[in-house]
Structures are given as structure tokens and as C-alpha cells.
Amino acid sequence: MVKDRSELGSKVSKHSTVHNEVRFYMSVVIWLLISHTDAVSIRGISPYTILGTPFALICDVPEEADVVRFYRSPNDIKVGEVRVSISICYNMLVQPPISCPTSLCTCVPSDVNRGTRFVWYIQPQPEDHGSQWFCRRSNPDISPKLLDSDIYTIMVADPPSFLSLSPMETTYTKEEGEFLPDIVGTAANCRPDCDFVWTGPDNTNFLSSVLSLGQLDRSEHGTYTCTAFNEAGELSMAISVNVRYPSQIISLDYVVGGSDVPENETKTLVCSVESFPPSIIQWLYNETVLQVTIDVLESTYTLTNVSCLDTGVYTCSVQNDVSTQAVTMDIPINVLCKPRPDPRVETDYELEISSNETVLVVRAMFLSNPEPTYTWGFQVSPDTGVTLLIDGQDNFAINTSYTTNNLSAMSTGTRTDFGEQWLGVYIVTAENSQGSETLYFRTTGKDFERVSDEVAFPVLETVLPVTGAVILLIIIGIVMFVYHKPVRVVTNP
Template identity: 25%
Template sequence: MRFHPRTEISFSFSVSIKYVNIKNVNGNIIGIEEYTKTTLACKTSEGRPAANITWKKISKKGFITDLTKNAKYHISRLESGITIAESSIDLKPKREDNGSRIICEAINKISNVTKKEVTLHVQYPPGKPYFQFFAQNEFAIDGKLLQDKLIVKEGSHFIVICKSDGDPSPICTWAIENDPKSPNLTFTNITKKHRGSYECIAGNVIKTFPEGETTDKESTAGLVIDVLYQSKIIRFNVIGIEKTREHFEVTENETIVFICSVDSNPASSISISFKQRELGRNENTKSLVQIKKVNSCFDNGVYQCLAHNKCNDKPSLENLTLLVRCRPLLLPEFDLEPNITSAQNATVTFEFKALAHPTPEFQWFKLSGSTWKTMLTDNKSKIKTLEHYSSLSLSNITEDDYGRYRLRIQNEIGFLEQLYFLNAYGKPDPSTMFAQLREYVTEASAILQWKPGFDGGSEQMFILRYKLESEKNWTKIMIPDTGDETMHYSLIYLESDSVYHSELISVNSHGKSMPIKLTFKTKAKQQTVDSTTTWTLICVSAGSFAVSIFAVVVTFLCCKFTRQRNTRTMTISQTAEVIPENQNQTTFYLDGINTIHEYEQLDGHSLEDREYTEMQTIKAGDDSNRDYLTPTI
């Protein structure tokens, strides 16, 4: 056997990388949904030695990011020793990666770098829609868009545009009836009925990689439209009481509850008032409840509820009429005259207007002595009653008509009584029964009496004047009215067996009466007895005369002491107007009076116990400064 020697020859060859591809990519752009895991695989051509594959990302702004460290690498070897290299990376792109380039590069020892790049088109669904507001008139100028809430005034014209971010760009529409598939929501003259929520839908279509399937994506957002409008009262009544006709009827001393409710946006300021006086107020509310105690007829009338908010040009107003069942009261605006002063023969009218419900009855009375007597319409008196009004007219006023009157006003709830006073005004009436007390006539004195007439409603005095029948001059004396039914006055130092003429006049601050006249005569002097008889009488009386002298002295001293305590001095006046010195000073009209005794009445006396300090004589040339003691009646 012959062995042939073996010769082994070794040789190697290299194959350069011709290309590199990214699998499943047609074109240079791939669409990927944001945050969706996507795998990119890069495969080289045959090559020897095996290719080295790297990945990198270049952003729009040129920033380069090496992605190789997270890549997977695999080599496939053929029998010929040639290799095919593959590498893959996982991506979860964000929208910020949109437009970035992903580059796969392959290289071996004998080839240059071969690369393949694709541009990322990162797709994402619509984001939450947002809104833009555009005012179209002056009412809408103050409109406020606060994210998903729009606040506008009633009457506004405006447009709201719905927008959304997404890739591809979303299409926005409003989910309302008859929507023209427009992103614009338009209102012309919006009212409160348009308040509510409106939904905007944003949608787009995303194409998946690598399958190429499409998916509809959408996002929604709600817009709340709040329409501001004026406050308007929708209810104003009394809780628990039904309205009768045009009013609410309650009874005095009852406690009631008012309620006033409004429709408004925003909330309102509400107040309840009566006769311009506020009973209650509430702010930032839509209702006001007010409790009230109904005390009397004065609570009867129209109550008001006022409401307003910032949208009101003027407040909303609602009236409520409260009719109170109440006892009678005087109508406040009625001008009552309970005191009337009138002259005689005139006509006067007492009036009253009541505030009461139900309608009251009226009854008039006159005080006669201590008894109230019911008055009826007759020739003298006329009573007129009409619903809440009553009057009493008195014609041809006489002395008997002066005094107190009473009106009783009554209904089923209660009653009221009103007093009236008719006061006299005028000059006094003449006195009557002017006469001489014959049993008291002496040689030098006389007592006159009379019954005073009606004083005319004012303090009266009497002027008594007298004179001898043969003389012209009069002596005049002023005498106060003591209030006695019959008055007396004593004239002294008269001449015996003489005829006197006298006159009596009543006077007050308004005038004087007609005089009444009286003629009287003093007694004649008694016949003189003879001297024997006279001496006999003197002797008989001598013993008693001494006793009398002593008594007169004692009496004089007592009178003097009493006068110092209780009397006041009478003076003579030469004026036609005399003002007494008492506390209630009154001017008396005394026409044609030359000599007047002005004095004050003693406490506890009538015309008794007078003291004269001076008196003017009747006759010219007589002793004009004689002092006289006051006569005692």
C-alpha cells in the first residue's frame, strides 16, 4: 500500500453588507399610536463577517439618542458561512417624539456603514375638548369662561368654539339637536331656559402599526352655561291663610308669617316693608320668611316685597294687601276736632272717621247732668253715618247745647269711645230777676238781687250802676260772678225817702249784655219823739250803751285782724278796660264806665266783708274823700 501525502489548503473570504431594511415598513414614515408598544426590526443583507447593528433616534431639534443598549441582536449563519444579522427595539413613543427619525445602521469589517431610517408619525386620540368664547353684543361683554363653565347675562349674543388636540386633528361637534356638525355653539338672545350642560365630542381616526388597521378615537367635555337673569318675585303671601279676592284677612293680635320667594340668578337681596318701614331683609337668598304680630287696625294695608340682584335695573316689586279684623280706631290721617268753641245761634259739626273691619256702628250721646242721653236726628240735631264715617251737626246753638258729647264706635271685635266738647264763645246773656229785697230796705241802704245769665263761655263780671233820680252822674261798681244761682249786693249811704235808678250789665272778654233796669226807693226817716221821752230812753239805754261800746270796740278789733288775713283792697279805676288781680286775668269790655270798683272776692265769701279804701262821690262838689265801711249782707 502506497500512501499519498495530503495537502490542506485554507482560505477565507469576506462579504460586505449591501443593505439593511426595517421590516414591515413601506416608505419612510411609520404611524404609531402614542404610548403603544411597537417593535421595529432591522435586518441586514448577507455578509461575512456578521454585521454589527446599532440604533439611534434623532429628534426634530437634532438631539441624538442611542437606542442600541436596549436592542435585541440575532445572527443567522448559512452553510457557506455567510451570516445575516437582525436587531429589534421596542418603542413607546410620546407625542413629543413625533417627527423623530429612527435609524438602523449595519457595518462589518469590509463594508461601509449601511443604514435605514424611518420618521415617526406619533398619533394620539383627541384630548379633552376646550372652549373659546366670543361675545357678540354688549350683554355678552361681561361673560366669563372658567374652564368648563360659562357665565353670561340673559340677552347675550355669543359663540362658543369647541377645540381639541390630537393627531390626526380631531373633528369637534356639539351633542345637541339639529347640530350642523360644527365646532361652533351659537346663541342669539340667550334666556334662562338655555341654562344647562352642553357636550362637545372630539374625534379622530388612528391607523395602527404594523397591521394598518384604523381605530376611531374620541374625547368629550361638558360645558355648563350659567345664565344670569334679573330677580323676579314668584310668590308673596301669608303662610296658612288663603287669599280672599285681592287680600289676606287676619284678626288683630294674631301672629302671621309672610313668605316672599323669587326666581333669580344669582341669588337676591329680599326685603319686606310696610308703610316705608322695613320689617325684614335677607341677602344672597331666594326666599325671605318674616314673622309679624298683628296688633291692631294700624297693621291694615299694603305690604311690599322688594327683590333685586346685580342684573336688575330696578327691583322686582310685589304688593300684598292685609285686611285686619280689628276694633275701631281713629283713622290716622283724619283731622279730629274734639273741642269746638262756638257762639250761640251758630251751627257746629262733630266728625269721626274710623279705621275698623268689619264696618262699625256709630251712636251719639249728650251728657245731661250726670246722665248720658242717646241722640237722634231731629230739628235740632242731624246725625249722618256713611260706612266708616259719622258726624253730628247741631244748629241754632243755645246755652243748653254747650257741654260734653260722646260717640261710641263698635263692631264685633271691640269698641271705641270719643269725647267731644262744645264750648261757648260770645258775650254774656243779660241777668234776670233783678229786684230789691223790700224787707231789707232802710233809710240809707238797700239790697239788690239778681240771677246771673249765661256767661258766654268765659268768666263774667257784673257792672252795677245807680244814681238818684234827680241826678245825672252814676256810681258804677264791678262785681265778680261768684257762681251762685242768685247774687246779692248791698248799697249803703243812700239818702232817705229817695228814688234811685239802677242798671245791671254782664260783661266778659267778648263783650257786654244789654242792661237790665230797676227803680227802688229808700224809707223815710222816722218821726222825732219829745224831749221827755228822749231823756227817758237815754236813761234807760245808758247802762246798755256802755256794754255796746265795749262790744263795738272788740268787734272792730276782730274785724281789723280778720281783714288783714282774708281781705284784699278794692280800688277805683278810671279806665274802660279793667283787669282783675286774680290769677286768671281777663280783659273785660266796659264801654262808657267812668267809675269802677275793682276788687277780688274774699276766700270763702261771696259779696260779704268788703273794704273800700276810696270812693268817688256822685255829685260834683260833695265831699270826695269820705271813707265808708263795707256793709254786711
């Protein structure tokens, strides 16, 4: 074919030297293409073999072949032979021949008894590194009938046998904002050369042999792993980067529900912290320390059998040895309770008024949450009914106040133009969503003609003051005998 091309080239007009040169170079290129196309070539399935993994030797035969044999140099040891017959690939190393198992050999038939690609699998051994292989095609219909490929050299991959880091430290402890030196990974005995990847605490990968974090912040705290790898395997080494930073409260909340809690039930608070090293967490109420936990990132505080006076603001205070001062956050607890006499104040339930006084003031003090509503009544004596007192009627005024930060509830009844007919028992009932409570105030007259001491009513916690021991005992005896209503002492629930 090359000769024919040369003859064609000789017919080109000799008046054009340029055309001759172009034709010559084209002929060379065409010859190279034809020679390459006609050649037998051998290659591996990949640049490197891996020990323990079958490796395919591929023999390409553009001119077709009925048989291809695989040899190992330099002794031309035949290791494989594949024949195409009736479009089936046969392993000819065994007698009688058998169709190729896919784990050993295969081929690409081009017609009934010919093929263009033949494959033989070998099991690489360490000593196979650098070994030389070739294939030989057989085709009795073309010349030459036998044609060898070029030599193919097998390269056996080797995993890294050793991994080192520079600097050699495996633990770095730095303050937030300080710089971390670059850390370089080096692997030994990699074939082919190893690639490197650094994996961060959040599983982010950095495809480099160098870990370069620079100025540190708290998000970079954690474990970093350097991995050297190639086709044959990998080797890893980890370091710890400890970024020290001050405490910060990331959440303060109720474990269940919100701030409201019924009296005598339980409420649990949880405070979560971000810091390194871990923090000391304190719980406080009105600046009083309730609980301390050390070296933690979370703490809970539980109030059991809560009472009305547990209502208030609770504080989570956190600090570690990096902090210059404690960080605090507040959370409220609102204990719902029915009204009851306020135990924090002393209340006089016996009120004496002289005939020359014209104003009576009755103050009823309760502890209550939420704020109560009030009902006032007046009773002259046990055998008379209770008169409902209305604000602004019969010279009687009612004023109320409520202090949310200490749950103090007060209702004040003021009667002006006071006269003897208003001596008796003043009854105050406070009520909210949790229940109700009633207080009784008895007024006694001084220098009045009528004595109202005979009215029986409940009193709170203390024995009635004695203004005249003998007279008072006589009055109490009369009341108990006549009305069968003993004096009742109402204690704090």
C-alpha cells in the first residue's frame, strides 16, 4: 500500500515542489496510521495493578485473529490462549478447551471465527512489578500469519507504608484568634504517588497534603485527619485542634411547657452552653446560689413542690477559665396559687375606733397569683345577715393594689362618717383562677353606748388581743353558749 501511495505521488506535476512535499508528508502520515491500525497492541486495564485484584491484559487486533496467546518475557512463557470459534471465546490452556469463564478470559468476536479484542486475567504478585508481557495474534489468512505486540510492563501499586506530619505534634491548644502553623503530611513508599486529603470535624474534605487553618476561631475546634491514599490503599493520622474560647449561653428554656406552673407541682429548667474548656454553670434566684455544676456544657435545675413565693426570675450564670467574667441569662417562673393571708406582713384583725373618730380603714393583705378580685361584706351581729358593701355606697370606698414582682395583693376598705351603726365584722373575700380565701376584721367601739364585742367571727393565727381580760372572757363565753359558734382560728393554708 505504501508503494502504491508513492507511485501516486510521482504523478504529481514536477512544476510544483511544494505540492510534492505536501504529498510526501501526507503519505508518511497515512502510512503511520495504517501501520498503527494494522499493529497488534497490548495494554492493561489500568496503569497499575493491585495485589489481590484480578488484572486484565487486553490484546487489540484490528486485522482480526482466530487465536491470541499471552506471554511473559523474557522467557516467552505462555500464560494464556484464547480462540474464537462459532462466535464463542474458548480457553485453550485446558484440554478439552472450554468456553472462557468471565473471571479468566473473554473476547470480542468480529465474525464466526475471528475476533478483534482478546482479554486474559492474571493475579498480580509482588514480584510482578516491572515484569514484561506481550501478545501474539494468529491469522492464517493474512501475512504474516503470526504477529507480536510491543512489550507491556506491569506496574504493581503499593499502598503507603508510613505517614508522618510536620510539625510532629498531635495536639494543638490555642486561644481563639491565635494562629495555627501549617501542618504537612508526608507518605513513604507510595506507588503510584499518594494523594492527600484532610478531613475536618464537620467531615469537610481538603484535597491537599497541607492543613492551613491560619487564625483560629471556635468553629475550627475538633479533630482533623490526614489521609494518604492511592489505588492500593490508604493510611491515616489524626490530630486534635483545641480552640479555647469563653463561655456563651446558647439556650435557656423549660424542659416542658412555659413559665406557668400550678402550686405544688414541678418545673425543670435547662441551660445549654458553648465553650472550651467546659464551663461552671450556676443557678441563682434573687442572687442566692441554688446549684453549681462543674465542667459541663449543659445543666438542669428542678423545682419540686413549688410554692407561691417561688415565683420570680431565675438566672443561669456560666464561666470557664478563658472568660473574664460570668455570662448570665434570666428566665421567669410563674407559680399559680390561690389567695391566702400574706405571711410576710402582720395583720391586725381587731380594730378599735373611738366615738370621736369619723373614718375607719380596713386593710386586707393577701399573697396571690394571679391578681384576685375582691368582695366586701359587713355583719352587725351573728343573728343578722351579711350586707354586701359596694364601692361608693354608704360612705364606703374600696381601693385595690397588686404588685406583680412580689405577688402582694391588697384591698382597702374605707368608711367615712363613721358611726356606731357601723361597728361589727368586715368580711373580705379574695378570689382568682386558683381558688379563694376570706379574712374577717372585727371593729370594737370605744366610748360608744353599744358594745359590738359579742359578734363571733374567725380570726387568723393569733389569740384575740385582751383589752380587759375578765370582760373579754365573759363575752366569749356568752357567744359560745348562745350561738353555739365558737371562735375559729384560721391558720395559713
